[in-house]
Amino acid sequence: xxxxxxxxxxxxxxxxxxxxxxxxxxxxxxxxxxxxxxxxxxxxxxxxxxxxxxxxxxxxxxxxxxxxxxxxxxxxxxxxxxxxxxxxxxxxxxxxxxxxxxxxxxxxxxxxxxxxxxxxxxxxxxxxxxxxxxxxxxxxxxxxxxxxxxxxxxxxxxxxxxxxxxxxxxxxxxxxxxxxxxxxxxxxxxxxxxxxxxxxxxxxxxxxxxxxxxxxxxxxxxxxxxxxxxxxxxxxxxxxxxxxxxxxxxxxxxxxxxxxxxxxxxxxxxxxxxxxxxxxxxxxxxxxxxxxxxxxxxxxxxxxxxxxxxxxxxxxxxxxxxxxxxxxxxxxxxxxxxxxxxxxxxxxxxxxxxxxxxxxxxxxxxxxxxxxxxxxxxxxxxxxxxxxxxxxxxxxxxxxxxxxxxxxxxxxxxxxxxxxxxxxxxxxxxxxxxxxxxxxxxxxxx
Numbered sequence: 376x377x378x379x380x381x382x383x384x385x386x387x388x389x390x391x392x393x394x395x396x397x398x399x400x401x402x403x404x405x406x407x408x409x410x411x412x413x414x415x416x417x418x419x420x421x422x423x424x425x426x427x428x429x430x431x432x433x434x435x436x437x438x439x440x441x442x443x444x445x446x447x448x449x450x451x452x453x454x455x456x457x458x459x460x461x462x463x464x465x466x467x468x469x470x471x472x473x474x475x476x477x478x479x480x481x482x483x484x485x486x487x488x489x490x491x492x493x494x495x496x497x498x499x500x501x502x503x504x505x506x507x508x509x510x511x512x513x514x515x516x517x518x519x520x521x522x523x524x525x526x527x528x529x530x531x532x533x534x535x536x537x538x539x540x541x542x543x544x545x546x547x548x549x550x551x552x553x554x555x556x557x558x559x560x561x562x563x564x565x566x567x568x569x570x571x572x573x574x575x576x577x578x579x580x581x582x583x584x585x586x587x588x589x590x591x592x593x594x595x596x597x598x599x600x601x602x603x604x605x606x607x608x609x610x611x612x613x614x615x616x617x618x619x620x621x622x623x624x625x626x627x628x629x630x631x632x633x634x635x636x637x638x639x640x641x642x643x644x645x646x647x648x649x650x651x652x653x654x655x656x657x658x659x660x661x662x663x664x665x666x667x668x669x670x671x672x673x674x675x676x677x678x679x680x681x682x683x684x685x686x687x688x689x690x691x692x693x694x695x696x697x698x699x700x701x702x703x704x705x706x707x708x709x710x711x712x713x714x715x716x717x718x719x720x721x722x723x724x725x726x727x728x729x730x731x732x733x734x735x736x737x738x739x740x741x742x743x744x745x746x747x748x749x750x751x752x753x754x755x756x757x758x759x760x761x762x763x764x765x766x767x768x769x770x771x772x773x774x775x776x777x778x779x780x781x782x783x784x785x786x787x788x789x790x791x792x793x794x795x796x797x798x799x800x801x802x803x804x805x806x807x808x809x810x811x812x813x814x815x816x817x818x819x820x821x
Contacts, residue, residue, distance in 0.1 A: 402748055419717045420757030422710025423794045427761025430790045433699040435769040439779035441692035456648040456660045457679040460484045460641055482675040484643040498659045501649040503529040508628050513578040514566040521611040525620030533647045541573050541589030548616045556585035560593040561610035583623050656682045711801035714750055718805035729812055739810040746806035754798020758791040
């Protein structure tokens with residue numbers, strides 16, 4: 376008798392389809408419950424909306440301010456060392472000349488100091504001296520006050536300046552004491568509002584006329600970086616050959632204002648020193664300071680290292696972002712507490728509904744899923760609205776206040792994820808409390 380083939384083993388029917396169907400029903404039920412209380416849901420997620428938007432906006436403003444400060448420091452040159460003349464605070468005994476009542480303050484860097492820096496510091500690969508003072512600038516009936524800067528040809532390269540038109544000072548201009556000038560962007564706009572300034576003349580001071588050979592590009596004003604660098608507007612500068620400066624204006628700069636007379640003898644206002652690499656910057660600054668201390672007992676100079684300022688600016692940026700992010704995160708915490716509060720109240724209101732669902736076969740995990748889906752939808756909606764609001768605020772701030780803003784790509788993503796995470800975390804306890812209700816007791820509630 377032939378034996379029938381063995382019946383193949385059949386795996387038990389998969390429970391995946393019923394589980395998916397159960398999850399779909401849970402999601403639909405959670406969404407329907409939310410749509411029944413639209414105003415309450417909106418009020419619940421307001422904390423998350425303002426929290427997310429404030430995180431994005433505050434970080435964007437902080438990042439923009441930090442980027443602007445770092446840009447200004449970077450313009451000074453990360454491989455530069457800046458040495459400036461500084462009037463001693465205790466200098467109460469100016470030199471008296473010609474036995475008259477004219478007192479002349481003499482302090483600061485000299486050309487001998489410049490030569491010593493070039494000749495004795497081996498890491499120096501370039502240096503340029505400047506002298507600066509303020510004078511009235513005039514063309515026809517237009518007049519402004521600007522900063523006159525006596526420079527060498529190397530100045531434009533070492534200070535990251537750029538020309539909009541024309542050329543800069545050359546060695547020939549220094550040799551022939553040429554009466555030529557390169558003017559800033561604002562000077563060109565204010566003195567020549569309707570024409571091209573090239574090859575025209577301006578008057579500097581009382582009787583010095585200079586032919587314009589170039590115009591620098593617009594450059595953001597410095598906000599003052601470091602204790603020895605004052606804020607200045609480069610767009611109102613005019614640049615003349617330093618040899619012409621010494622020949623026309625002399626080494627003694629006098630000022631008469633409101634009946635008072637002051638005179639200062641300054642050979643060099645500032646020396647910008649360039650080194651080969653950033654690793655040599657601090658060592659070069661220490662060598663320059665040690666050398667100058669031997670010839671300047673009154674400490675009438677100050678050394679600024681842009682690299683150190685840049686490092687401090689980056690550290691300040693990190694602290695600033697941390698503080699602002701922490702402050703803005705309080706709103707997210709408040710929003711999470713609001714979600715927990717509303718969900719706990721919802722558990723009390725829907726006790727009978729939970730009992731009916733448990734009596735009809737719903738498991739505890741179904742109840743937990745329903746409440747977690749509700750909190751996730753609420754926090755996700757609040758996060759999306761907050762991201763949209765946070766991305767819309769920074770451009771408005773930049774437009775109406777002039778403050779630069781920078782929105783990093785990661786800040787909206789992080790803020791949204793934190794908002795969703797906050798909603799889920801604060802929704803776990805109400806969900807577990809709802810799931811742990813006794814079905815019989817829940818059905819008895821009114």
